[in-house]
Amino acid sequence: MPVHYNGDRFAGSSSCIPCHKNIYQTHVESSHYNSSTIVNGQTLKNHFDKWSNQLELTDVEVEVARDEQTYVQNTYSKTTGGLIDKSNLDVVIGSGVKGQSYLTFKGDSLFQLQASYFRLIDSWINSPGFPNHKYSRPVTDNCIKCHVTFAKNKNFIGNTNVYERESFMYGIDCERCHGPLKKHVDFRSGNLTNSTGDVVIKIDTLSRQLKMDICVQCHSGLRAIQVKDNPFSFVTGERLDKYAKNYNFGRPEAELDVHGNQYGLLKSSKCYKNSATMSCTTCHDPHQNQRGNEEHFNSKCIECHSTPENLHTTSNFNSRDNCISCHMPLFPSQTMKVKLGDTNDETSVNIRTHLIGVYIDSILQNKKNEGSKS
Ligand code: HEC
Ligand code: HEC
Ligand code: HEC
Ligand code: HEC
Ligand code: HEC
Ligand code: HEC
Ligand code: HEC
Known part of the structure; x- marks a missing residue:
């Protein structure tokens, strides 16, 4: 080893x-x-x-x-x-x-x-x-x-x-x-019982940031600027910004790509900004494959938004078990594009956005007074 x-x-x-x-x-x-x-x-x-x-x-x-x-x-x-x-x-x-x-x-x-x-x-x-x-x-x-x-x-x-x-x-x-x-x-x-040492x-x-930094290593864009040491030097419990940064710092949130930058997108969401505890592991168990388990993810929304009926007009909301399809829709990735065969046509992989918000016809509804401070 x-x-x-x-x-x-x-x-x-x-x-x-x-x-x-x-x-x-x-x-x-x-x-x-x-x-x-x-x-x-x-x-x-x-x-x-x-x-x-x-x-x-x-x-x-x-x-x-x-x-x-x-x-x-x-x-x-x-x-x-x-x-x-x-x-x-x-x-x-x-x-x-x-x-x-x-x-x-x-x-x-x-x-x-x-x-x-x-x-x-x-x-x-x-x-x-x-x-x-x-x-x-x-x-x-x-x-x-x-x-x-x-x-x-x-x-x-x-x-x-x-x-x-x-x-x-x-x-x-x-x-x-x-x-x-x-x-x-x-x-x-x-020695299964004595934890001293x-x-x-x-x-x-x-802290929330140090917890996030574990996932942020790989889910915040390329982080191609190595400020200190090398990409394998960071260990859990340290502040990641000490080691690596992104070139795209300061880009407006709408431009953050849906591929690979779940952190940047989540951090721009009201759920994250207005709650003290939300982190990646609020919704994801890092030890399990939960892809496709919509019931699990929707139940996470309801833990904080316990009466969704009161937040919606009847025309666009009719069930409790479909939160993510409207508020975290799938978008074609801007970076995960491939050319198929010999043609010039590009096909994109669809990725779940982590900019949680109100979307109508796939367009984010920016409400008044919501700048991109983070
Ligand atoms: C001989 C038994 C044993 C082995 C082998 C072992 N652990 Fe542990 N581990 C423990 C015990 C006991 C605790 C303390 C549990 C507690 O405090 O509730 C613990 C705690 C932990 C914790 C902290 C849990 C917490 O409360 O946050 C992590 C993380 C962990 N182990 C990971 C690992 C990993 C990864 C390996 C393999 C590389 C490993 N352990 C191998 C017995 C073991
Ligand atoms: C060392 C880099 C690295 C770290 C650290 C990391 N991830 Fe990932 N993660 C990846 C890569 C690479 C993939 C794609 C894996 C694949 O399908 O080959 C991935 C995939 C995922 C997926 C999709 C799983 C699926 O079923 O397709 C989720 C969710 C995820 N990561 C969440 C997390 C969370 C939460 C953390 C922190 C607790 C974390 N990751 C830490 C690199 C990382
Ligand atoms: C900054 C971290 C990072 C770097 C660097 C990176 N990847 Fe990835 N890669 C990911 C993540 C995260 C995913 C999962 C896609 C997602 O859902 O965001 C992924 C997905 C993939 C997948 C698809 C995996 C699957 O099972 O679906 C392949 C293949 C892949 N990467 C290859 C590469 C290759 C080759 C390189 C180097 C040229 C590379 N990656 C560099 C983070 C990275
Ligand atoms: C840890 C608690 C928490 C979780 C989990 C959570 N949210 Fe939120 N969410 C909030 C808070 C706090 C706000 C801000 C409410 C306010 O300020 O009025 C918010 C705001 C929102 C908004 C309004 C966004 C805007 O820009 O106007 C939507 C939509 C939303 N959440 C949907 C969801 C969905 C869907 C999920 C599950 C995928 C979810 N939330 C999970 C705490 C949470
Ligand atoms: C993608 C990152 C990631 C990987 C890979 C990972 N863990 Fe964890 N683990 C975490 C995080 C993050 C937590 C804290 C969970 C939380 O905040 O709820 C955790 C918590 C734990 C805990 C204490 C809490 C519990 O659930 O009992 C133990 C023990 C543990 N991990 C052991 C392991 C072992 C053993 C492996 C490999 C077989 C492993 N982990 C792989 C990220 C990871
Ligand atoms: C409010 C809940 C929530 C939080 C918080 C959250 N995610 Fe997710 N994530 C989801 C949902 C829902 C999906 C879609 C799962 C599926 O496709 O089955 C997802 C999917 C993913 C995927 C796969 C993307 C794809 O479309 O292939 C990755 C990677 C991922 N999350 C990483 C993260 C990371 C890293 C964080 C923290 C920065 C995070 N998530 C925080 C709900 C969340
Ligand atoms: C059919 C699409 C759709 C579904 C499904 C849906 N929503 Fe919404 N949601 C909306 C729209 C559109 C709005 C804007 C308010 C309105 O016009 O109803 C909204 C508003 C919200 C708000 C913000 C309210 C505010 O103005 O601050 C929250 C929080 C929210 N939804 C949470 C949820 C949760 C949790 C679920 C799952 C139980 C869910 N939504 C399911 C479309 C949906």
Whole structure:
């Protein structure tokens, strides 16, 4: 197990099982846990057999194929038919809710591959942002920081694509949110009752901002300005702004993209501004997959808005169990757009906005005197 930059050793989530079995069991079903993994027959096979495995581009044809125990991406020239490149699929990024991308190691250097999988059409696509020919995108910390628990770049500030391969902890696991916990595991082994001296942080005792900062690491846009150290240096309990900032600070709230900036959007909502306690975990249990559980989410609204009938005119409100479809509608993402096949048409993934408000025909109804102070 790797050692964090703060000097503490990771324990790995399997070591939590003896004492936190229920949390572990639901956590391994979450998209966080499955957000990255090593490619092998098991992590790829099921999907693989189902897809047609050719991707036709302007100059080249890309094929994903099984090669004994491994999976490879072969790129053929359309003019000569010759094989231009053969790369292993080493790492999967994405649980597959919206799609998956694949990374390859050349020695210790990490690159993204041309072919990605896109759930909306259940097929292969040209990776978002890739031109229509052979191209390789070096994968720095600025790409993987939100999809793995930990990785050690050869350069401390994380701006190269050269890694210590054995330092990778794939998936977004317990210790990305709780910090490296070998000390907690050692302390608790044989001592379940005496808490004096336990290093583990009780998150529900933190201030709202510090609690939010755990999720904000990855759900507040790119945060591409690294102010201090590197993207894996932050640990829970610290103030995230000390480490990383966004380029889009100061942008008007309506422009915040619905993809990846749930924090910016939520923070601009009246529910957040006018309540002292709302945080991401008010609605989301971080240890469970709750996608599609509308009943759960609507019940959260009613915890604070206990008599919704009184807030609505009868014409636009007729049931208690549909709050999110009107007040957190789905919008096409501005950044998660892909070009399908060889055409120039772009298709967007629909994302649930976290700017909670009154929408009519998908247009936010800005009421009087509501500036964007936050
Ligand atoms: C040998 C048993 C044991 C192991 C192994 C163990 N824990 Fe714990 N953990 C405990 C006990 C006991 C507590 C204290 C519970 C309490 O105070 O109610 C605790 C508390 C915690 C808390 C704080 C809970 C709170 O009240 O906020 C977290 C977070 C936590 N553990 C995470 C982990 C993670 C992650 C792992 C694996 C890396 C792990 N634990 C491994 C026994 C263990
Ligand atoms: C700042 C954090 C961040 C960075 C950096 C980032 N991602 Fe993501 N990525 C996310 C989040 C959050 C989601 C989930 C989408 C959402 O609902 O907002 C996601 C979703 C995805 C998905 C779809 C996953 C699924 O299961 O549906 C893929 C594939 C993906 N990212 C690949 C990449 C690649 C490749 C890079 C580097 C070029 C990258 N991401 C960089 C945060 C990030
Ligand atoms: C995405 C971030 C995230 C991941 C991953 C995560 N946790 Fe948590 N965990 C939290 C947060 C946030 C809280 C505080 C919950 C709250 O505020 O209600 C918490 C609370 C806890 C608690 C104390 C409260 C409780 O529910 O008993 C324990 C114990 C715990 N986590 C263990 C684990 C273990 C074990 C894993 C991995 C199997 C894990 N966590 C993975 C974010 C995470
Ligand atoms: C290390 C980066 C990281 C952290 C920390 C993190 N997330 Fe995520 N989160 C992601 C990525 C990446 C995805 C997309 C995973 C995928 O589908 O591959 C995601 C997906 C989600 C989803 C959608 C789940 C689904 O079923 O599609 C929710 C909800 C979510 N995160 C909430 C939270 C909350 C709440 C916290 C804080 C307690 C948190 N996240 C912390 C990176 C992170
Ligand atoms: C932690 C408590 C809390 C939760 C949970 C909560 N809200 Fe709110 N919400 C508030 C507060 C406080 C206000 C501001 C009320 C005011 O100032 O009149 C508000 C305002 C609103 C407004 C008016 C927004 C505007 O711009 O005029 C809407 C609509 C709304 N909430 C819908 C929802 C929905 C839908 C949910 C569930 C997804 C939800 N709320 C969950 C506390 C909450
Ligand atoms: C008032 C309730 C509420 C709060 C607070 C909240 N969310 Fe959500 N979130 C939702 C609902 C509802 C969905 C849609 C769930 C579904 O599609 O089944 C959602 C979906 C998501 C998704 C998946 C987006 C998509 O469309 O794929 C992510 C990621 C996410 N939330 C992250 C966060 C983060 C991070 C925070 C804190 C900054 C947060 N949420 C706070 C209610 C909330
Ligand atoms: C069919 C769409 C729709 C549904 C479903 C819906 N709302 Fe609304 N809501 C509106 C509209 C439109 C308004 C503006 C007031 C009006 O004209 O009724 C509103 C206003 C509100 C307000 C703000 C009142 C104010 O002016 O400050 C709150 C809070 C709210 N809704 C909460 C909820 C909750 C909680 C639910 C689920 C129980 C819900 N809404 C379901 C459309 C809807």
